[in-house]
Structure formats: C-alpha cells, structure tokens
Amino acid sequence: MPTETEAEQSIKHLDNLAAELGRRHFSARVVALHGRAPQLRVINLAAPVLAENILAVPASDGTWAFSFPWPHRIAAAADVFTAADRIERVLAEVGRPSPKVPYAHAGPAPALAEPPMTSAGSYLP
Structure with missing residues (x-):
C-alpha cells in the first residue's frame, strides 16, 4: 500500500478541521x-470580512x-476541537457566544475585568 504524500496528509487534517468548523457555522x-x-479557507458566515487561511504542517x-x-x-492536528475553538475566537463576530458554551444555552457575556482595548492600546468607551 502506498504511503500518503505530505500534501495528502495535510488535506486529510484540514478536512477534519473543516468538518468541525462547519458545525460551528x-x-x-x-x-x-x-x-x-x-x-483551509475559513470564513465567518455571520461576518464574511472575518476570514483566514489555515495550514496543516508537519513537525x-x-x-x-x-x-x-x-x-x-x-x-x-490530533486536537481538532481545540484548534476549532481557537480559530473561532479569532474569527468571532461581536456577540458570538464563547466556543466553550453551547449555542443553545448561551446567556449574556460575563462582565470583563477591564474594559476592552483598541489595537492602539487605548480603552474603548
């Protein structure tokens, strides 16, 4: 039986991640x-401007x-759920429930310890 090429292995890992991200809309x-x-081209369907490419790389x-x-x-790559959680946080739109909270049971967001900051380092109102 022939061995998988590096590209085939990469695609297999990316397909697994794509399936999990698809379940997360x-x-x-x-x-x-x-x-x-x-x-893997990932796009937040609720806010399509939030998009990123993901690679599967061998160590x-x-x-x-x-x-x-x-x-x-x-x-x-063996931990698809953690990868999907982290990608979801990066590409989350405002008001999206935390990945650790099931969507059906998501309540209001908890209060922040500090006000959120802008990328320039100043606090948002």
Whole structure:
C-alpha cells in the first residue's frame, strides 16, 4: 500500500478541521493549488470580512499541527476541537457566544475585568 504524500496528509487534517468548523457555522474549504501547500479557507458566515487561511504542517517529530500562515501554531492536528475553538475566537463576530458554551444555552457575556482595548492600546468607551 502506498504511503500518503505530505500534501495528502495535510488535506486529510484540514478536512477534519473543516468538518468541525462547519458545525460551528463557518464556511471552511480546502484549497490545494498545484505547487502550493494545501490551505483551509475559513470564513465567518455571520461576518464574511472575518476570514483566514489555515495550514496543516508537519513537525520534526512526525506529528502535525494547525498553523496560521504568519506562522503561529494553533493546536495539534490530533486536537481538532481545540484548534476549532481557537480559530473561532479569532474569527468571532461581536456577540458570538464563547466556543466553550453551547449555542443553545448561551446567556449574556460575563462582565470583563477591564474594559476592552483598541489595537492602539487605548480603552474603548
């Protein structure tokens, strides 16, 4: 039986993540262009401007991990739920329930210890 190529393994991991993100109301589609590493294009359907590409990358020890393209490790590919939680937090629209809270039971957001800050470091009103 032939072994899977690195691209095939990457696509398999990305497909698993796409299925979980789909259950969370994201569009997630594997894009595999010739000569480029396969990527998962994730789009928040409630706010399509919130989108990102995700990679599945091998580590030197033979394990796989999900990564943002800049590169920043998200989670081990074997831990699809943690990866989906982290991606959901990055691409969440205002008012989206926390990934750890089931959607059907989500109540009001808890009060923040500090007011939220802008990217420039000033507090929002």
